[in-house]
Amino acid sequence: MTERDLLALVLGVALANYALRLLPLALLRRPLRSPRLVAFIERLPYAILAAMVVPDVFAASTTGDARASAAGFAVALALSLLGRSLPLVAAAATATAFAVRALA
Amino acid sequence: MDAPDPATPATFRRGFLDAMPICLGYFGVGFAIAAASVAQGHPVWSPVVQSLTHLSGTSQGAISHRAIPGPAGGAWELALLCLGLNLRYVLLGLALAQRLPPGIGFGRRLLVAFGVTDENVALEISRPFPTGFPYLMGVLASSFLGWNAGNALGAFGTSLLPPSAVAPLGIALYAMFVAIVVPAAKASRATLLCVVLAALANAALRALPAASRPAPVLSMLLAGVGASALCAWLSPRKEAAP
Numbered sequence: 048m049t050e051r052d053l054l055a056l057v058l059g060v061a062l063a064n065y066a067l068r069l070l071p072l073a074l075l076r077r078p079l080r081s082p083r084l085v086a087f088i089e090r091l092p093y094a095i096l097a098a099m100v101v102p103d104v105f106a107a108s109t110t111g112d113a114r115a116s117a118a119g120f121a122v123a124l125a126l127s128l129l130g131r132s133l134p135l136v137a138a139a140a141t142a143t144a145f146a147v148r149a150l151a
Numbered sequence: 152m153d154a155p156d157p158a159t160p161a162t163f164r165r166g167f168l169d170a171m172p173i174c175l176g177y178f179g180v181g182f183a184i185a186a187a188s189v190a191q192g193h194p195v196w197s198p199v200v201q202s203l204t205h206l207s208g209t210s211q212g213a214i215s216h217r218a219i220p221g222p223a224g225g226a227w228e229l230a231l232l233c234l235g236l237n238l239r240y241v242l243l244g245l246a247l248a249q250r251l252p253p254g255i256g257f258g259r260r261l262l263v264a265f266g267v268t269d270e271n272v273a274l275e276i277s278r279p280f281p282t283g284f285p286y287l288m289g290v291l292a293s294s295f296l297g298w299n300a301g302n303a304l305g306a307f308g309t310s311l312l313p314p315s316a317v318a319p320l321g322i323a324l325y326a327m328f329v330a331i332v333v334p335a336a337k338a339s340r341a342t343l344l345c346v347v348l349a350a351l352a353n354a355a356l357r358a359l360p361a362a363s364r365p366a367p368v369l370s371m372l373l374a375g376v377g378a379s380a381l382c383a384w385l386s387p388r389k390e391a392a393p
Contacts, residue, residue, distance in 0.1 A: 048217065048225060048226060050194055052226050053193075053194075053197060053214075053226075054200070055226065056214065056226045056229060056230060057197065057200055057201050057204070057214065058200075058204065059230055060201075060205070060207075060210050060214065060230060060233045061201070061204035061205040063230070063233065063234055063237070064205045064207050064210060064233070064237050064240065065205060065264065065265065067234075067237055067238065067240040067241055067244075068240045068243075068244050068264040068265070068267040069244070069260070069261065069264040070241055070244065071241050071242075071243075071244030071245040071247075071248050072244050072247065072248050072251075072260045072263060072264050072267075073257060073260055073261075073264070077245075078245055078249070079241075079242070079245065081387075082387035082388045083383045083384060083387040083388075084383070085242065085387075085388045086341070086379075086382065086383040086386065086387050086388040087379050087380060087383035088238050088239055088241065088242055089239060089242065089388065090335075090341070090342050090345045090346075090378075090379045090382055090383065091235050091236075091238055091239070091375060091376065091379040092209055092235070092236045092237070092238075092239055092331075093331070093332050093335045093336065093342055093345065093346050093349075094345050094346055094348075094349035094374070094375035094376075094378045094379045094382075095213075095232060095235050095236050095349070095371060095372065095374075095375030095376075096209065096236070096328040096331055096332050096346075096375075097328075097332050097346035097347070097349045097350040097353075097375070098349045098350060098352070098353035098370075098371040098372075098374040098375045098378075099212075099213065099216060099325075099328055099371050100325050100328050100329060100332070100350065101350035101351075101353060101354055102353070102354045102357060103216075103325075103367075104322075104325045108321075109321045109322060109325065110318055110319040110320075110321045110322050111315070111318035111319065111321075112318075112319075115319055115322070116321075116322055116325075119319070119322035119325070119326060120322070120325060120326075120329070122326075123322075123325065123326035123329040123330065124329055124333065126330075127329050127330045127332075127333035127334065128333055128337070130334070131330075132176070132330075133176070133179075133180055133327055133330040133331065134176060134179030134180055134183065136326050136327070136329065136330035137179075137180070137183045137323045137326045137327050137330065138179075138183070138323075139326075140322050140323065140325070140326030140329075141183070141319060141320055141322055141323045141326065143322075144319035144320075144321075144322040145319045148318075148319050
């Protein structure tokens with residue numbers, strides 16, 4: 048992807064996000080009635096994010112070192128399970144990846 | 152903290168201050184996303200333009216996840232993936248629309264829509280007092296400021312360092328995705344099943360022989376849509392309203 052493509056993508060996504068946000072405020076004003084549709088829309092981002100993580104997080108290209116990636120992922124998983132906040136999880140996983148790469 | 156009079160709508164200042172925790176949180180996340188995307192080879196303008204034009208960590212994370220310059224093509228798949236990630240804004244907007252006081256016309260709704268994020272809407276609909284237009288704008292100003300300051304500092308700061316030194320920052324994006332998914336999966340068994348299925352399905356699709364394998368972004372989208380559809384059919388949401 049060139050920088051030109053990237054700019055088109057960024058502006059396109061900005062526009063689409065805005066449309067998704069405006070739609071319910073401007074047009075639909077009643078809640079969605081289908082429990083299956085609501086369940087689908089609610090879980091879709093989590094499912095896509097999970098697919099974005101596995102298996103790419105184990106690739107060497109993520110951090111330049113597959114061991115650093117795996118260690119960072121393990122720390123992120125453990126701290127998230129313990130209920131830690133997002134910025135803390137991101138900082139701890141990054142620190143772990145830096146430490147493993149420096150030591151390995 | 153003084154208790155606001157429930158009869159008078161809250162002010163801009165009140166919204167701005169109430170949203171301070173969001174502002175600080177967005178600063179940290181914005182910094183990490185921008186730093187990770189520049190570490191992945193994105194130009195500095197990429198996170199800066201994205202944070203100025205829309206407040207969305209998930210789609211910005213998805214775009215940053217894509218190394219630039221990378222293989223040609225794939226922009227359409229990525230745009231579709233972002234659409235899937237952000238379809239939930241419709242639910243958030245509906246939840247907020249139920250709580251908007253009467254008299255907020257179309258022009259003002261154009262501005263209100265810009266500030267629809269998980270955190271902002273959660274704050275706005277949980278207030279025990281009426282949250283009129285000034286309050287919503289205060290929340291938007293606060294969150295926009297934090298998000299953009301974080302993105303700008305993360306992008307410019309990282310661009311000053313050599314690429315090899317910042318490579319481990321790539322893990323920050325994945326850690327953020329994990330930190331978003333895990334609490335949702337802990338809260339609901341159906342969501343847990345859904346995310347595990349999506350991860351396994353994507354790993355399986357990516358292990359196919361090269362000739363029959365979909366492009367990486369397309370396989371993420373297929374895995375996510377397939378797992379959510381299956382789980383929605385198996386376990387619909389109990390109450391229809393968001």
